[in-house]
Amino acid sequence: MKIRLKTFLTSAVVAAGMLAGVAHAEERVFFGIATGGTGGTYYPLGGMLAQVLSNNTALDGKKLSATAETGNASVANAGLLGRGAIESAFVAADVLDAAYAGKNQFEGKAIKNLRALGALYPETVQLVAQPGLKKFEDLKGLSVSSGSPGSGQWQLLGDLLDAYGMKREDVKEDYSSFSQSVEKIKDGNLDASLITAGSPTASVVELSNGHDINIIPLSGPAIKKLQETQPYYATTVLKAGTYKGVDKDVETLAVRAIWATHADLPEDIAYAVTKALYENVDTLAKVHVKGKEISLETALQSVSIPLHPGAERYFREKGIIK
Template sequence: MKTKLKTLLISAALSTGLAAGVAQAQERVFFGIATGGTGGTYYPLGGMLAQVISNNSELQGKKISATAETGNASVANAGLLGRGSIESAFVAADVLDAAYNGKNQFKGKEIKNLRALGALYPETVQLVAQPGINNFADLKGRSISSGSPGSGQWQLLGDLLSAYDMSRDDIKEDYSSFSQSAEKIKDGNLDASLITAGSPTASIVELSNGHDISIVPLTGAPVKKLLEKQPYYAQTTLPAGTYKGVDKDVETIAVRAIWATHTDLPEDIAYAVTKALYENTDTLAKVHVKGKEISVQTALESVSIPLHPGAERYYREKGLIK
């Protein structure tokens, strides 16, 4: 299916108190951004990015009108791009690489029309659990949400279980969303949830404000083994105070989010939206603390698939590509 990118002529009839004026036409280009659920970080940042693009992008008199759409996060977003059902989407770096190269969930189903616009911010892997669950091994025999089967979260949980010499048979797996799993933890119907998102994450903030939680560390030899298998992940620290009751730094891992598109997006559009993002990062920082971590200096980090020619043109202008 071809991209849904299209233009619409909007005519505005100008009138005075005495007579109607002459209609004028303005050409408008619509540009969609697939994000994630409302309980994560993709959604609020995607909404602000849409505003930034709409307020700062013009193409020879054409106005770009961007909108953010809720989505089912990385794996589903990669599929949307592959089908040309949306102009752009947020996708975790490891999932984007797997989709392009036909690995893991995409084995035998590579999506070769994917292209990168640029890197965003590191997404923190947060293993949120009931009080008393203090290490990954404590999850044996317990219930844990990993999101939809085949999702990036689901794949990561399998990799973590393997790294800790466990399997899915050793846990009671749940497939709830971020917000749903937070509600289940609060109600005592779920022991833990694996949530990969920019921190602080809205669903965890809301949960911690009314319920004691534990953020389980992911570190040591098992995680080192995982990082060798998944090079897109890196060790990071969730600072003390990120959530109510989390009073100590928590060692965990993170993966960078990538803004991606497909080959059917026109070059001038790709150039304009890429420029709008990286030249207005201060605005994104006002919406979420992770917006402060988006920078043109890190725009090519963890980008393993081809760049869209429009984005590449912008990076050449900035001297990031020779």
């Protein structure tokens, strides 16, 4: 992929009465970050990251201008990278693994040019349900939303059903978006929804403030079995008080968001942006709650695809890779 370059020309009259100005050319490298919808975590965090990169990255005298671009999240973002349509993107670890390996929703369509720049923050798997539903098995015969077919959420529901010895036919699948699912739960037209996002999630906060909910735990032997074959599903705890009515800690899963790119990104750019991120996490932590969960120490967690050589060089310099 050819990196986007643009030259900005500015002219100035250097002395009163001069007939010609002096042109100064400044060449910039444009660097895009594909994120998600404006109501999720990807887009606002991506915007903050773009500012960090723009303020802290220079390449052989060229200024890097980074921008966060709205998108359709993980599955679509993996496709954008595969086509070389953007320089980088946020992709959930499970989706990135499936895309590179050509499995699940990417069966027969492996994207082998995907590369990782590093792990970001854990996205909490929240199985938001009507009150009275206490465990995963309670969902049999009930309506559960999982996003559009082929999406990361849809695949996650399939993985969970398989882990608990169930099939898709055992539930009434609903393909509503996060916001639509929240409204349906509020109106009593949906029993449960899988929402994987940084917690607390604004839409779930809003729901819990006006409607009783329960967060169904995802733990025990079924989950351990799932993690044996798909280790990018990490164990986490949704703390009591995260949402109104959630009075006890809830054991569940988390999937790290990965900052990904493609193999054609020049090594010097990959190195520079990776360095800019992990050496400015304090800045991100001040402006976004999820920035507090990004660290150099966790930069390789849940990364199952090859690192970009530029990112690998940075991690070796820092001793993260020996």
